[in-house]
Amino acid sequence: MRQCRAQHACSALNWVQPNTDWEGHLAAGQSCRRAYFRNMTSQETLQIVWFKRDLRVEDHAALSAAAKQGPVLPLYVAEPELWQLPDQSARQWAFVVECLRELRQDLAALGQSLVVRTGDAVETLERGRQRFGQVQIWSHEETGNAWTYARDRRVGAWARAHGIVWHELRQNGVIRRIQSRNGWAKKWDAFMAEPAMDMPSALPRLDAVDIGEIPTEKDLGLRADDCPGRQRGGRSAGLDHLHSFLHVRGAPYRKAMSGPVSGAEHCSRLSPFLAWGALSMREVAQATWARQRALKADGVKGGWRGSMSSFQGRLHWRDHFTQKLEDEPAIETRNLHRAYDGLRSQHPDADLLHAWSVGETGVPFVDACMRCLRATGWMNFRMRAMLMAVSSYHLWLDWRAPGEHLARQFTDYEPGIHWPQVQMQSGTTGINTVRIYNPVKQGHDQDPDGAFVRRWLPELAGIPDAFIHEPWTWEEAGRVLGKSYPMPVIDHLDAAKAARQKVWAVRKSKGFRTGATAIQNKHGSRKSGIPNRGQRKAAKPNAQQFQLPLGDSQK
Numbered sequence: 443m444r445q446c447r448a449q450h451a452c453s454a455l456n457w458v459q460p461n462t463d464w465e466g467h468l469a470a471g472q473s474c475r476r477a478y479f480r481n482m483t484s485q486e487t488l489q490i491v492w493f494k495r496d497l498r499v500e501d502h503a504a505l506s507a508a509a510k511q512g513p514v515l516p517l518y519v520a521e522p523e524l525w526q527l528p529d530q531s532a533r534q535w536a537f538v539v540e541c542l543r544e545l546r547q548d549l550a551a552l553g554q555s556l557v558v559r560t561g562d563a564v565e566t567l568e569r570g571r572q573r574f575g576q577v578q579i580w581s582h583e584e585t586g587n588a589w590t591y592a593r594d595r596r597v598g599a600w601a602r603a604h605g606i607v608w609h610e611l612r613q614n615g616v617i618r619r620i621q622s623r624n625g626w627a628k629k630w631d632a633f634m635a636e637p638a639m640d641m642p643s644a645l646p647r648l649d650a651v652d653i654g655e656i657p658t659e660k661d662l663g664l665r666a667d668d669c670p671g672r673q674r675g676g677r678s679a680g681l682d683h684l685h686s687f688l689h690v691r692g693a694p695y696r697k698a699m700s701g702p703v704s705g706a707e708h709c710s711r712l713s714p715f716l717a718w719g720a721l722s723m724r725e726v727a728q729a730t731w732a733r734q735r736a737l738k739a740d741g742v743k744g745g746w747r748g749s750m751s752s753f754q755g756r757l758h759w760r761d762h763f764t765q766k767l768e769d770e771p772a773i774e775t776r777n778l779h780r781a782y783d784g785l786r787s788q789h790p791d792a793d794l795l796h797a798w799s800v801g802e803t804g805v806p807f808v809d810a811c812m813r814c815l816r817a818t819g820w821m822n823f824r825m826r827a828m829l830m831a832v833s834s835y836h837l838w839l840d841w842r843a844p845g846e847h848l849a850r851q852f853t854d855y856e857p858g859i860h861w862p863q864v865q866m867q868s869g870t871t872g873i874n875t876v877r878i879y880n881p882v883k884q885g886h887d888q889d890p891d892g893a894f895v896r897r898w899l900p901e902l903a904g905i906p907d908a909f910i911h912e913p914w915t916w917e918e919a920g921r922v923l924g925k926s927y928p929m930p931v932i933d934h935l936d937a938a939k940a941a942r943q944k945v946w947a948v949r950k951s952k953g954f955r956t957g958a959t960a961i962q963n964k965h966g967s968r969k970s971g972i973p974n975r976g977q978r979k980a981a982k983p984n985a986q987q988f989q990l991p992l993g994d995s996q997k
């Protein structure tokens with residue numbers, strides 16, 4: 443590539459299309475910028491729309507507002523440092539790539555294709571500033587992990603240092619710098635009821651800007667990650683899921699959501715599309731409300747109506763949980779209730795962690811869920827909660843490493859839901875029902891004939907139905923256990939009992955309740971609240987399932 447006659451070597455700066463005769467446009471001393479935009483005057487400011495977890499053109503506040511200001515450069519920065527973090531994985535990137543390809547097509551249809559750069563966001567934006575002179579940045583607010591939070595702070599500092607305006611706009615029910623959770627649910631409803639952002643009718647084409655290649659997983663340093671059952675990404679797939687859920691698959695949702703097989707069919711499966719922003723929360727909420735109105739108008743009772751009502755509640759939960767991480771980013775890294783500090787070792791038993799991660803704990807339903815998750819990138823809520831609870835209570839592992847493992851396995855990894863849920867299912871929030879799932883009971887409840895277990899643990903094919911969830915109780919267990927399938931790594935009933943005692947000891951400790959009340963005030967759902975002492979009795983522990991209620995319960 444040839445050198446720009448002006449100050450910079452454009453090839454090195456990587457903003458200009460190779461083999462484009464753009465030098466011819468430049469007179470000596472003229473800014474490179476003039477050559478890129480035939481339709482742009484030198485006074486115009488370039489609007490850089492920085493796409494992050496909002497990979498769509500519809501209902502896109504940043505794109506909509508930027509396009510009203512002037513010519514738009516739609517930009518996605520693939521950040522290798524981000525993608526090499528322990529909560530990121532190639533299955534997530536594969537989904538993102540499919541979304542990016544469709545986004546690129548949609549933007550090209552409007553007039554200006556998506557520009558993709560690989561590297562550090564600040565360096566990329568700085569190169570843009572040097573090339574284009576006057577720029578403004580537009581993006582959506584992001585409630586991400588600690589790394590993206592720190593990166594956004596760096597971008598903010600860079601923008602301030604150069605006098606560049608960075609507009610960060612809201613795209614969901616999460617409210618930045620919120621003072622109190624009072625009235626939050628009403629504000630959520632109001633935001634979702636607002637009309638969708640209008641899509642620009644056209645974007646002026648920026649001449650001679652290299653749109654760049656979408657990097658491969660290898661380019662980003664990601665490890666190979668075989669996930670044959672992964673959901674396909676892209677907005678059209680998201681719209682198909684939304685439609686089929688609201689009109690076909692969703693009827694039995696309320697009951698079917700609990701099982702790993704029925705849930706895979708009858709849950710919406712919208713999570714990765716929402717996580718990467720191929721669909722907006724508002725369009726999903728509004729489509730759900732429209733469906734609810736139509737069902738009511740048609741006089742439909744029960745079934746569909748109940749399922750849509752449950753689903754609508756989950757959409758609230760999504761932002762309710764994300765608001766917690768927005769308000770307290772440390773939820774990703776330390777116990778929400780500090781009374782739990784030191785309870786579990788921060789250096790988890792490597793053998794137990796490995797057995798759990800690869801689905802070899804010897805507890806069939808747990809292992810089948812983990813192997814299904816590894817192969818498909820998705821699991822229903824109840825089974826995610828059980829996997830986390832088994833790790834935290836039965837195996838007594840600190841939640842951080844298992845949380846990272848699950849994050850990598852989820853195509854829909856969303857830090858704002860994930861870390862608060864990880865802590866909630868590990869009992870470290872101090873305000874939630876402590877739910878120690880009994881994995882054998884869950885197996886009997888959710889997989890009564892053992893078909894799911896046999897599907898994912900073929901080595902158990904010969905175990906009779908009556909013993910499939912507790913093969914160690916079968917008199918001929920020795921034919922399989924310790925050979926093709928492990929002996930259980932724990933006695934699950936003893937382990938649950940011991941965990942319960944340790945958790946109770948913390949909860950009874952001095953100052954625990956004061957801390958829990960402060961957490962409830964800051965993060966708790968206003969519908970629940972912590973019961974006063976004696977107001978609500980703790981659930982009687984039994985061997986089937988242990989539950990200790992506190993506020994902010996999740997049904």
Ligand SMILES: Cc1cc2nc3c(=O)[nH]c(=O)nc-3n(C[C@H](O)[C@H](O)[C@H](O)COP(=O)(O)OP(=O)(O)OC[C@H]3O[C@@H](n4cnc5c(N)ncnc54)[C@H](O)[C@@H]3O)c2cc1C
Binds near residue numbers: 761822
């Ligand atoms: C330990 C743990 C980690 C989790 N990590 C994630 C994650 O990284 N990303 C993620 O999207 N979900 C996460 N969840 C929540 C939930 O399990 C998934 O959202 C759900 O299973 C996705 O499937 P779906 O889209 O078919 O859900 P549906 O049941 O159809 O629900 C629709 C949408 O509502 C939201 N939602 C549903 N359940 C919950 C919930 N319990 N809390 C918050 N929002 C909810 C999601 O956006 C979901 O896509 C986690 C749950 C647990 C227990």
